[in-house]
Amino acid sequence: MEGKFIKIGKNRVTADEFVAEGHSFCVGCGEALALRLACKALGRDVIIANATGCIEICTSPLPLTSWRVPWIHTLFENTAAEISGIEAGLKILMKKGKMPERDIKCVAVAGDGGTSDIGMQALSGAFERKHDFLYLCFDNEAYMNTGIQRSSATPYGASTTTAPAGKLSIGQTTWKKNMAEIAVAHDIPYVATACPSYPFDLINKVKKGGEVKGPAYVHIFSPCPTGWRYSTDLTIEIGRLAVETGIFPLYEVENGRYKLNVDRPKLSPVEEYLKPQGRFRHLLDEEIEKIQEHVNEEYAKLKAKIACFAA
Amino acid sequence: MTEKRLKTGSDFTWKDMEVGNIVTEVGNASVRKTGDWRTKRPILDREKCTKCALCWIYCPDAAIKPSEEGYYESDLYYCKGCGICASICPAGAITMIEEEEK
Amino acid sequence: MSKRVGLEASHAAAEAARMADVDVIAAYPITPQTHIPERLAEMVADGELNAAYIPVESEHSALSACLGAAAVGARTFTATAGQGLELMHEVVYVASSMRYPIVMTICNRALSAPLSVWGDHSDAMAVRDTGWIQVFCQNNQEAFDMTLWAFRVGEDSRVLFPVMVHFDGFHLSHVTEPVILPEQKEVDKFLPRFQYPFALNPDKPMTHGAFGPPDIYSEAKVAQEVAFRKSKDVIIQGFKEFGDIFGRYYHPVEPYKTEGARTLLLTMGSFSETAKIAIDTKKNKGESVGLLNLRLWRPFPFEELRQAVKDAETLIVFDRCISFGGPGGPVSSEVRSALYNEKERPRVVSFVGGLGGRDMSVKDFEYVIDRGREIVEKGSEELFETVGIRGKVTGIRG
Numbered sequence: 001m002e003g004k005f006i007k008i009g010k011n012r013v014t015a016d017e018f019v020a021e022g023h024s025f026c027v028g029c030g031e032a033l034a035l036r037l038a039c040k041a042l043g044r045d046v047i048i049a050n051a052t053g054c055i056e057i058c059t060s061p062l063p064l065t066s067w068r069v070p071w072i073h074t075l076f077e078n079t080a081a082e083i084s085g086i087e088a089g090l091k092i093l094m095k096k097g098k099m100p101e102r103d104i105k106c107v108a109v110a111g112d113g114g115t116s117d118i119g120m121q122a123l124s125g126a127f128e129r130k131h132d133f134l135y136l137c138f139d140n141e142a143y144m145n146t147g148i149q150r151s152s153a154t155p156y157g158a159s160t161t162t163a164p165a166g167k168l169s170i171g172q173t174t175w176k177k178n179m180a181e182i183a184v185a186h187d188i189p190y191v192a193t194a195c196p197s198y199p200f201d202l203i204n205k206v207k208k209g210g211e212v213k214g215p216a217y218v219h220i221f222s223p224c225p226t227g228w229r230y231s232t233d234l235t236i237e238i239g240r241l242a243v244e245t246g247i248f249p250l251y252e253v254e255n256g257r258y259k260l261n262v263d264r265p266k267l268s269p270v271e272e273y274l275k276p277q278g279r280f281r282h283l284l285d286e287e288i289e290k291i292q293e294h295v296n297e298e299y300a301k302l303k304a305k306i307a308c309f310a311a
Numbered sequence: 312m313t314e315k316r317l318k319t320g321s322d323f324t325w326k327d328m329e330v331g332n333i334v335t336e337v338g339n340a341s342v343r344k345t346g347d348w349r350t351k352r353p354i355l356d357r358e359k360c361t362k363c364a365l366c367w368i369y370c371p372d373a374a375i376k377p378s379e380e381g382y383y384e385s386d387l388y389y390c391k392g393c394g395i396c397a398s399i400c401p402a403g404a405i406t407m408i409e410e411e412e413k
Numbered sequence: 414m415s416k417r418v419g420l421e422a423s424h425a426a427a428e429a430a431r432m433a434d435v436d437v438i439a440a441y442p443i444t445p446q447t448h449i450p451e452r453l454a455e456m457v458a459d460g461e462l463n464a465a466y467i468p469v470e471s472e473h474s475a476l477s478a479c480l481g482a483a484a485v486g487a488r489t490f491t492a493t494a495g496q497g498l499e500l501m502h503e504v505v506y507v508a509s510s511m512r513y514p515i516v517m518t519i520c521n522r523a524l525s526a527p528l529s530v531w532g533d534h535s536d537a538m539a540v541r542d543t544g545w546i547q548v549f550c551q552n553n554q555e556a557f558d559m560t561l562w563a564f565r566v567g568e569d570s571r572v573l574f575p576v577m578v579h580f581d582g583f584h585l586s587h588v589t590e591p592v593i594l595p596e597q598k599e600v601d602k603f604l605p606r607f608q609y610p611f612a613l614n615p616d617k618p619m620t621h622g623a624f625g626p627p628d629i630y631s632e633a634k635v636a637q638e639v640a641f642r643k644s645k646d647v648i649i650q651g652f653k654e655f656g657d658i659f660g661r662y663y664h665p666v667e668p669y670k671t672e673g674a675r676t677l678l679l680t681m682g683s684f685s686e687t688a689k690i691a692i693d694t695k696k697n698k699g700e701s702v703g704l705l706n707l708r709l710w711r712p713f714p715f716e717e718l719r720q721a722v723k724d725a726e727t728l729i730v731f732d733r734c735i736s737f738g739g740p741g742g743p744v745s746s747e748v749r750s751a752l753y754n755e756k757e758r759p760r761v762v763s764f765v766g767g768l769g770g771r772d773m774s775v776k777d778f779e780y781v782i783d784r785g786r787e788i789v790e791k792g793s794e795e796l797f798e799t800v801g802i803r804g805k806v807t808g809i810r811g
Contacts, residue, residue, distance in 0.1 A: 006368070008367075017373045020338035020339075021372060021389040022340050022345055022388075023340060023372070025371060027348060027393045028395055032371035032372065036371065037368075049481060057624060060620055061623065062334070062626065062629045063319075063320060063334060063339075064343070065337070065340055067618065067620050068337050070618045070619060072620075072621040074477065074480050074507050075504065077473070078504065080474075081473070081481070082478065084439070084467055086481035086613070087481075088439075088482060089481060089483075089485040089487035089489075090485050096463055099486070121470060122470070125469060125470030125471075129467065129468065231394075233397060236395055236398065320628035324632065325631075325632040328629075328632055331512035333611050
């Protein structure tokens with residue numbers, strides 16, 4: 001398998017698997033797929049720092065590990081601080097001649113909770129200090145590993161176990177925190193959004209992020225059949241619908257210049273995306289309408305930014 | 312794929328623990344037979360298959376492997392039966408059948 | 414030629430880190446530790462120290478960055494105090510269980526609330542069980558010496574545990590004392606290069622920090638405990654090697670004029686030096702007293718303590734920390750526990766004082782000794798007694 005490539009259309013993707021088969025991600029997990037693709041983009045010369053969460057738990061139960069590249073997990077909220085230490089450590093050891101000079105990509109991997117909630121401070125600090133690292137946020141829109149609890153990445157109207165839909169509540173009452181824009185606000189060289197339903201776009205963006213000098217952030221939409229309550233075979237379809245409805249636009253921001261990767265003359269109605277998912281099942285028409293308006297507004301804002309700060 | 316002997320924590324005495332509980336055996340989790348999770352399994356119709364490899368790239372478990380003849384088939388040791396491959400196959404060459412059927 | 418300079422303990426610790434050729438420093442400022450990161454930043458900015466200085470955005474990130482740096486094989490140093498040590502609390506456990514030999518200076522500071530930037534040992538006591546090798550310094554020379562020693566011991570391949578060097582906030586961190594600085598070549602002789610056997614590297618991929626299901630966690634913890642206790646051998650060897658090269662010999666328990674003493678006073682940190690003057694004063698009056706300076710706090714020096722107190726009738730333990738609702742000052746309860754199974758052991762009396770920067774004078778220690786002997790003779794209503802508190806303290810029932 002080493003060094004072999006698989007051709008798909010005009011794309012060449014390595015056949016190497018950096019996360020071994022036999023991991024314990026759920027059946028049909030979008031995050032598992034996204035991780036698999038991201039690792040193919042990064043190759044062997046990496047050190048991955050991983051937050052506590054689905055990826056960490058599904059790939060590292062003592063005495064076993066799924067990882068075929070150097071990998072470290074310590075805690076939940078410190079991934080960006082940890083990778084800062086790894087990056088600075090490697091740099092200084094090479095500078096002082098204590099280890100041979102070579103290219104090793106420092107990559108941080110965390111979920112939405114570990115990024116936009118508890119991990120925000122460390123991430124902001126690492127961005128500000130301009131460490132040379134790639135941060136991958138695998139966003140399944142809740143604290144999935146611990147049982148589908150809400151995070152600041154949970155979308156409006158979604159039912160989670162700590163913000164459940166009930167007689168007095170529609171579930172999440174706040175709008176999803178826009179982590180990609182927060183990353184852009186830190187003035188870092190590369191920010192992108194990605195989705196495993198668009199595998200070559202994802203691979204390309206992770207590769208780009210890894211090659212950039214300085215901080216890079218890729219926010220990866222990760223459909224979760226367990227938490228979002230949809231049939232396991234629909235993961236790719238759900239990811240496509242998220243992009244086609246404008247709920248999760250795919251774009252890049254290189255040195256402050258915006259570029260939309262997938263645009264459509266007309267966005268599909270958000271209902272197409274919401275209907276297959278059990279977590280939105282309770283939403284009434286007026287709520288869906290509200291979501292539609294919000295998506296329209298946000299998409300228009302994004303288009304305006306793209307026009308204003310075109311790549 | 313023959314059943315691999317599962318290495319579990321219960322095999323280890325405290326003396327066997329590596330310093331810092333570091334795991335030096337790369338990818339040893341591949342002993343786990345996640346194929347046991349399946350309730351459905353994918354069946355490939357080679358007549359319809361165009362060898363496009365989309366099923367290979369979309370499998371979250373990396374369970375689909377290229378065969379000698381260039382077809383992409385599910386490794387049943389690992390395949391969890393999610394049905395994504397059947398769902399995305401542009402040629403409709405993959406069908407999911409109940410695990411009890413042979 | 415070694416040279417004698419006036420240095421604050423903070424600057425002494427920074428100088429030791431510099432002479433140890435530390436690779437990565439990740440620190441967040443907090444009183445009374447600030448002079449350490451400041452001096453190190455200055456050294457890096459002026460090219461005196463070739464290190465990566467990471468000005469992290471919190472103490473939790475400070476120690477987390479140190480974990481990352483140590484994991485790739487860098488010699489790593491940080492410092493904190495009080496609230497900072499508390500904020501990084503979960504990371505402190507991880508550093509030990511993942512066996513990263515980070516060296517951290519603690520400028521011992523009282524814990525909030527109320528907020529206090531001043532010194533006591535409550536920050537140290539809160540990390541008692543975290544699995545770090547811990548030593549306490551009496552003066553600035555020791556602040557320098559113990560920092561060098563910490564790298565030597567922690568990084569030893571038979572140890573691989575992180576080390577905390579404690580010295581009193583303000584009493585040492587901000588006070589200038591003469592410190593003898595060795596020559597660089599002596600330091601290089603004492604401290605070999607750090608060769609971390611499990612460094613993260615693409616050439617030899619490894620997994621650090623896999624999680625522990627119930628069928629393996631206990632074994633992992635026991636393995637850590639056994640290795641931690643075994644590190645005592647290297648600790649002692651480190652003290653000896655240090656003495657052989659630099660001429661100053663340190664010990665886990667350091668007796669001061671204890672031969673034949675019926676009453677012993679046990680102290681930790683800078684107050685030991687004040688207490689020694691009280692011992693001298695009393696000895697001049699013909700009293701049978703002596704002092705034990707407890708240097709090695711973890712792993713606890715059971716053998717050395719038992720040996721040091723075997724002929725005493727009374728052992729007065731002075732703590733700079735309250736363990737609320739507990740069996741007395743933390744050090745006194747550990748000492749009691751260490752002596753419990755001995756056929757012959759002194760009566761242990763617990764005193765608490767010196768909290769939140771409250772000073773202890775020579776007279777205060779004389780009082781402690783007098784009152785301690787009185788308690789052994791006549792008993793006390795209280796489980797432990799305080800010194801230097803305005804108003805008679807009652808209600809500390811055992």
